[in-house]
Amino acid sequence: VQLAESGRSSVQPGGSLSLSCSISGYSDSRASIAWFRQSPGNPREPVAVLYTRTSSTYYSDSVKGRFTISRNPTRTTMWLQTNFLTPQDTAMYYCAAAMPAHKISIIPGAFKYWGQGTQVTVSS
Numbered sequence: 001v002q003l004a005e006s007g008r009s010s011v012q013p014g015g016s017l018s019l020s021c022s023i024s025g026y027s028d029s030r031a032s033i034a035w036f037r038q039s040p041g042n043p044r045e046p047v048a049v050l051y052t053r054t055s056s057t058y059y060s061d062s063v064k065g066r067f068t069i070s071r072n073p074t075r076t077t078m079w080l081q082t083n084f085l086t087p088q089d090t091a092m093y094y095c096a097a098a099m100p101a102h103k104i105s106i107i108p109g110a111f112k113y114w115g116q117g118t119q120v121t122v123s124s
Contacts, residue, residue, distance in 0.1 A: 001023070001024070001025040001026045001097060001099070001112075001113045002022075002023075002024045002025055002113075003021055003022070003023055003024075003095050003096065003097060003113055003114060003115040004021065004022050004115050004116065005019060005020070005021050005093065005094070005095050005115040005116065005117065005118040006019070006020050006021075006022070006118065007019035007020055007118055009118060009119050009120055009121060010120075010121045010122075010123075011085055011120075011121075011122055012122070012123070012124050013085060013086055013087060013122055013123070013124055014084060014085065014086075015085050015122070016081070016082060016083045016084075016085065017082045017085065017120060018079060018080070018081050018082070019035070019079065019080040019082070019093055019095075019118060019120070020077055020078070020079050020080075021033075021035075021077065021078050021079070021080075021095030021115055022076065022077055023075060023076055023077065023078065023095075023097065024076065026075075026097070026099055029052060029053055029075075030052065030053045030099065030100045030101050030102065031051075031052045031053075031075075031097055031098060031099035031100065031101050032049055032050070032051050032052075032097070032098040032099070032101045032103075032104050032105045032110070032111070033049070033050050033052060033069075033071060033078050033095070033096070033097050033098075034046055034047075034048065034049040034050070034069075034095070034096045034097070034098075034105075034106070034111060035047045035048045035049075035067075035069060035080045035093060035094070035095055035096075036093070036094045036095075036096055036108060036111075037089075037091035037092065037093045037094070037120075038091055038092050038094070039090060039091040039092070042091075044094070044108050045060065046058065046060060046106040046107075046108070047059070047060055047063055047067060047080070047093070048060070048063065048067050048068070048069035048080060049069070049104055049105065049106055050069045050070070050071060050078070050104075051101065051103065051104035052071070052075065053101075054104075056104055057069060057104075058104055058106055062088070063082075063089075066082065066083050066084045066085075067080060067081065067082050067083070068080070068081040078095060080093070080095075082120075085120075085122045086122060087122050087123060088122075089120065089122050090120060090121050090122050090123070091119075091120060092117045092118070092119050092120075093117065093118050093119075093120050094114055094115055094116075094117045094118075095114070095115040096108075096111035096113060096114045096115070097111060097112070097113040098110045098111045098112060098113075099112075099113070
């Protein structure tokens with residue numbers, strides 16, 4: 001299983017970014033796919049998670065209402081749409097997958113597969 005992020009990495013406060021993650025090498029319908037982020041000196045935190053079997057989602061309080069996780073029906077790509085960005089959203093963003101998964105998970109240790117990360121910088 002391989003994951004790889006892409007997307008524009010710099011934006012002004014109040015702006016939007018769309019991050020994408022290509023996923024290859026899996027076909028299980030039961031997976032938690034997620035976006036995490038990590039800024040210097042802070043632990044890696046879950047931003048948004050999608051459990052593919054039920055389409056249930058989790059969003060951290062800090063991004064709820066501003067970020068949206070989605071994927072295409074063929075399960076080959078997932079996206080993170082980010083809106084109304086603030087400097088506090090500046091971090092390295094990682095896509096991750098836990099599969100097979102019997103429920104939604106937000107714990108980094110539960111995710112076996114990770115992308116290489118993409119830096120998002122929000123500044124004026």
